[in-house]
Amino acid sequence: MAGSQQKSWLTDTLESLPSIVFLVAWRGGGDIAFAGWLGAASALALLLGFRFYRMPFNPILLGINLHLAAITPLIVASFHLGVTDLARLLLRSSESGVLISVFLTGCLLTLFSGRGFVGDATMPRRLRLQFSASLLAVTAALIPWSFAHAGQTLVSLAVPFMILFALRRFLIARWHDKAGGNSSAFAGLAMPAGETH
Structure with a gap:
């Protein structure tokens, strides 16, 4: 049981890394767009890595990482496609x-x-x-x-x-x-x- 708990703690820590990367890049005075893309890339890499190695996802962290992976590309795509109202809504509620x-x-x-x-x-x-x-x-x-x-x-x-x-x-x-x-x-x-x- 202790080994299972240690493994769960380790995987939870790994799954938290994209959020940490995003927050450090954003709160460290960096550009929000850069922080968003960095968070999206980190989240996508982690999701693919966990899937490839068949590692179990923490369901809450999975939702957070899916959000990180999707929100910045969605906002940028909406602006480029001219759907500015949607882009601003996504930005406000991101x-x-x-x-x-x-x-x-x-x-x-x-x-x-x-x-x-x-x-x-x-x-x-x-x-x-x-x-x-x-x-x-x-x-x-x-x-x-x-x-x-x-x-x-x-x-x-x-x-x-x-x-x-x-x-x-x-x-x-x-x-x-x-x-x-x-x-x-x-x-x-x-x-x-x-x-x-």
Whole structure:
């Protein structure tokens, strides 16, 4: 279990790198367009690398990286195509819009992935759907909060994602604790009377 947790921590750290690259380039006084393209390239490279090596995605970070990979090309393409209203809308909502990307990614994962939005294939299907739906509901509730606090990155994004990451960890831990308890109970029933470990 410890090895699995260490692997999960490592992959989560790797999946966070595109966001870190974008924020460092942007907050370091760089041009927002350059930071956007750098974030998009980093996210795309990571997505392709994880897919090539068949590494499991963190479902929340997957939504963030898909947003990073798509938003700058979409904004630039909209401006070049003359769809300036759409381009300005995307530009204005690019920060808080990441939660919309996470929500849409979560919907697709819940419907079509064996791991669901909660990201755990070991759960029974009904429980996986229930936990994924809970995550989706919380994500949906956090979208208007994020837009209401747009421009305040700590409040609009950091707080919502802290909630989502903590909730996902809690749901997975709850399932594994329950599954472990059931396994111990079955082992105890199968143990001959008087035999202990």
